[in-house]
Amino acid sequence: MRTKSTKNLLFIACFAVLTLLTGCGSPGGTKIDDDSFYQLESDVAAVINSNVADAAPLEIKFIKEKLRLVKQAKADRKRKLEAQYTAQIYSDIEIAKLRAELNRKNDELLDKRDQVSAAQAYLMELQERLQ
Amino acid sequence: MKLLVKLVILLSFVPSGIAAKKNLELEALRIEFDNFITEDKYRPYAKVDKTAARTAIEALYNQRGKVKEHAVYLARNHLIKARMVAESEYLDAQLQQEDQRLNELNIETLKTEAAVARLEADRAQLQLSLRAEEIERERLEKQKALELANQIATEKEMTQAELTAAQEYAEAQKKVADLAKQEADLAFEEIDALRRQLESLAARETVDGLVMTLGDFVFDSASANIKQEAVDNFTKVLDFIDGYPDRNIRIEGHTDSSGSDAFNLSLSQQRADAVKSLLVDHGINSSRIEAIGMGESLPVANNNTEAGKAKNRRVDIIILNN
Numbered sequence: 001m002r003t004k005s006t007k008n009l010l011f012i013a014c015f016a017v018l019t020l021l022t023g024c025g026s027p028g029g030t031k032i033d034d035d036s037f038y039q040l041e042s043d044v045a046a047v048i049n050s051n052v053a054d055a056a057p058l059e060i061k062f063i064k065e066k067l068r069l070v071k072q073a074k075a076d077r078k079r080k081l082e083a084q085y086t087a088q089i090y091s092d093i094e095i096a097k098l099r100a101e102l103n104r105k106n107d108e109l110l111d112k113r114d115q116v117s118a119a120q121a122y123l124m125e126l127q128e129r130l131q
Numbered sequence: 132m133k134l135l136v137k138l139v140i141l142l143s144f145v146p147s148g149i150a151a152k153k154n155l156e157l158e159a160l161r162i163e164f165d166n167f168i169t170e171d172k173y174r175p176y177a178k179v180d181k182t183a184a185r186t187a188i189e190a191l192y193n194q195r196g197k198v199k200e201h202a203v204y205l206a207r208n209h210l211i212k213a214r215m216v217a218e219s220e221y222l223d224a225q226l227q228q229e230d231q232r233l234n235e236l237n238i239e240t241l242k243t244e245a246a247v248a249r250l251e252a253d254r255a256q257l258q259l260s261l262r263a264e265e266i267e268r269e270r271l272e273k274q275k276a277l278e279l280a281n282q283i284a285t286e287k288e289m290t291q292a293e294l295t296a297a298q299e300y301a302e303a304q305k306k307v308a309d310l311a312k313q314e315a316d317l318a319f320e321e322i323d324a325l326r327r328q329l330e331s332l333a334a335r336e337t338v339d340g341l342v343m344t345l346g347d348f349v350f351d352s353a354s355a356n357i358k359q360e361a362v363d364n365f366t367k368v369l370d371f372i373d374g375y376p377d378r379n380i381r382i383e384g385h386t387d388s389s390g391s392d393a394f395n396l397s398l399s400q401q402r403a404d405a406v407k408s409l410l411v412d413h414g415i416n417s418s419r420i421e422a423i424g425m426g427e428s429l430p431v432a433n434n435n436t437e438a439g440k441a442k443n444r445r446v447d448i449i450i451l452n453n
Contacts, residue, residue: 087205088205091212092208094212098215098216102215102218102219106222109226109229112226112233116229116233119236122240123236123239126240126246126247
């Protein structure tokens with residue numbers, strides 16, 4: 001009986017430790033070193049200087065704010081926080097690029113539809129001339 | 132010992148309880164994802180990114196302990212990215228459709244432009260043909276008008292010429308008529324004169340007998356032919372002869388001195404014969420008649436004047452004394 005209780009206790013203890021480790025663990029993040037911030041800063045500057053800045057101004061604004069937080073975390077030596085913000089910024093950059101791409105495609109589609117309308121109008125005019 | 136067991140059990144269930152507790156943001160994220168994947172518009176697109184978003188959200192649900200704000204943020208970004216990729220692919224499809232539509236329209240437009248060009252070319256050709264016909268018609272009308280004008284002018288000219296010719300002809304005819312009238316008048320006058328001369332013939336007594344002289348007016352000029360008018364008015368001569376039926380008759384022809392002697396002799400003989408023949412024709416016996424041509428040998432007047440010559444040109448009908 002004693003042996004059985006000990007086994008149960010051991011199992012419960014292992015389960016509790018594993019659960020704690022799982023719950024308190026990082027969800028998976030960006031590896032951070034001393035140069036990560038500078039790389040991030042460079043990547044952000046490249047985006048700001050591209051046409052993405054005009055196409056996705058809101059996203060760029062968030063990215064800039066978040067870059068300040070990364071800088072602060074780096075200064076505070078909060079590596080985990082720095083890694084999270086860095087991951088978020090890269091994700092935001094990706095979204096900003098997609099936003100710019102969407103805007104471009106929307107513009108292209110509008111332009112294409114204008115061309116179609118003009119072509120239809122011209123075709124109708126030609127067909128009327130045929131009659 | 133019992134206290135330790137209770138503590139371990141309590142510690143093992145506390146994180147599970149926290150993980151099971153879904154915060155509202157996570158739930159909102161799940162609903163948002165469900166709405167996204169059930170949206171027909173985006174159904175065929177962004178399959179990889181949808182899977183990534185689903186994985187990220189499910190990972191949140193499977194997390195033990197408190198859901199981290201960072202993980203939620205990244206999961207939301209996955210969802211946003213999936214939606215954007217879907218929208219992007221949707222736009223690509225729309226662009227492709229519009230491109231295809233535009234291409235079809237361009238092809239149709241090219242065909243229609245070709246048809247319009249053909250039609251316009253046909254119309255232009257037709258207009259050219261019509262214009263050419265119109266020009267030809269105008270030319271023909273002008274030509275016809277010109278011909279008509281020429282014809283009218285010609286007719287006028289012809290009419291004028293005909294009129295002139297007719298006038299000339301009329302004038303000529305008039306002249307002819309005038310001449311004829313003059314000739315007729317002259318003839319009438321001559322006949323009348325001849326008739327009066329014949330009527331006024333008078334016999335004179337000579338040694339040979341009674342003599343009646345016919346002037347040269349009885350004959351055609353330089354001829355022995357007795358004028359028809361003289362023949363028709365020969366009654367006085369015949370009456371004169373009939374008054375002496377038992378006497379012989381001598382007819383003497385005389386001329387003036389113009390011409391040769393032989394000619395004058397011959398002419399005088401012929402004239403004497405002509406008168407004899409005429410008398411015979413009127414029933415006088417030819418045995419009673421002697422016709423002699425005397426030529427110019429016995430003039431009765433001076434041959435140096437016309438009047439004298441006229442008197443010398445004569446035929447004497449002599450009723451001979453027995």
